[in-house]
Amino acid sequence: MAMTMTQKILAKHAGLPEVKAGQLIEAKLDLVMGNDITAPVAIKEFEKAGFTRVFDKDRVCIVLDHFTPNKDIKAAQQSSESRAFAKKHGLTNFFDVGNMGIEHALLPEKGLVAPGETVIGADSHTCTYGALGAFSTGVGSTDMAAGMAAGVAWFKVPSAIRFNLIGKLRPWVGGKDVILHIIGRIGVDGALYKSMEFTGPGVKELTMDDRFTIANMAIEAGAKNGIFPVDQAVRDYVKDRVTRPWEAFEADPDAEYDEEITIDLSEIEPTVSLPHLPSNAQKVSQVRGLKIDQSVIGSCTNGRLGDLRIAASILKGRKVAPGVRCIVIPATQQVYLDALAEGLIEIFVKAGCAVSTPTCGPCIGGHMGVLYKGERAVATTNRNFVGRMGHTESEIILASPAVAAASAVAGVVASPDEL
């Protein structure tokens, strides 16, 4: 039977010749990941159930990224518990302050995910690695505990929506605009339970950073995962990062899809999502002029080098508008170093931005830029739910790094070509 790309990866990891949508399977995992919020819960359950060892110390990964460097005593406790577990079990891939990064930017960068692999993470944006042609999805704490113990997880095989990308992106339009546009079109449950498979000639127009951003937000359309084909850009990305063998999977030409949606990249304008749902997508040209108090450039969605380059190209020689706080957060130590070497950090600081060590920070209203009542931020993050960045009466407008940087300079929601 013909299978989608996701179904092929799952069949392989379940040791089955084929799988079909709706089937329940048990699949071998290549990596199990948790962070400083979710790992402690899973660790408790792991220990309560009496497990004494992890299935593979190279394949259980913990990243302390949410409330780190620890923002308060509770956060310090969570990090401490994670640290103790990582030490006890000799986890190879434990990332603490000083060498960590935001998990979904860090794992691909460190070569911990390769095409065709199956990954679970106790964090909903684990779907990011679909950009590499891997199957990855977010799960609950019991799943993480079980994955750590046994290296397996069960899955209900998803059906898929096929997104046929055509055309070329316009200037100042990137992956973020594409995914906000798509979510605006299909809604926050438009892909509920399904795979979003991105294909078509437009894929090659997207950089790896664009693809990570798009796959990252598949969950914002309710999807189980988002996935891209393994083309030359993916091969180049993993070339010096992944040394173990990996396999590229392709959807069968006659695979069945629930729906096929064509997205003409050339029609997409700089796009933002207004409060309080990622699906409230609007063209910047229609909402320009909304006053902002803060601009956040970072997160697992848009904190990569390509994102910072775009932001810096706009902020270079300009100043953040009076009354606006612009916070720039490189997603990983490597991104930070590269940005330093390229002079981007200097550009940000000279423009009047605050540049931080990698952290999730403001994305979840944790620290490093929490909003007060009545304040409004433009952010390159992925969720603009009520209270996500702080006070329940604050607002978040989701945007690309280009729009976030231009808005920081303008003091209002703006697109770079208006500066």
Place this chain on the structure above:
Amino acid sequence: MKTTGTVFRYGDNVDTDVIIPARYLNTSDPAELAKHCMEDIDASFVGKVQKNDLIVAGANFGCGSSREHAPIAIRACGVSCVIAGSFARIFYRNAINIGLPIMESPEAAADIKPGDQVSVDFDTGLIVNETTGRSFQSAPFPEFVTNIIRAGGLLNSLKERGV
């Protein structure tokens, strides 16, 4: 594995907040959670539900937050199975992981009325409405899901398998 019981029937989009309201999440003790199960949608549920009874609902059962407290509360009430037209993704995972049997059947969900006697055979996937005599075929659980449920949860089942 088979179960028979009386049905409590609810509609579409029963969310995790009505299954177990957030104000009770300061505990994860199943017995405590059970006292407030379904409270915001059916205050009489806890007083009436008996061991082995079933919950039957429409589409998207368990939508909302990823709290594992929701299936824990339902199981702790003695409910033997939830049948729904469909389940929200994380609830579905969490229910099986903590050992609460769930069955997807839009046909059964549409037919079954409150108070009906319903039996479910988890091995064959056959749902029988004993009150009306009508039966519905749902997908049976694969062996490892049956094992999870029989063991009382994912972690216990892994232990049993000697992991």
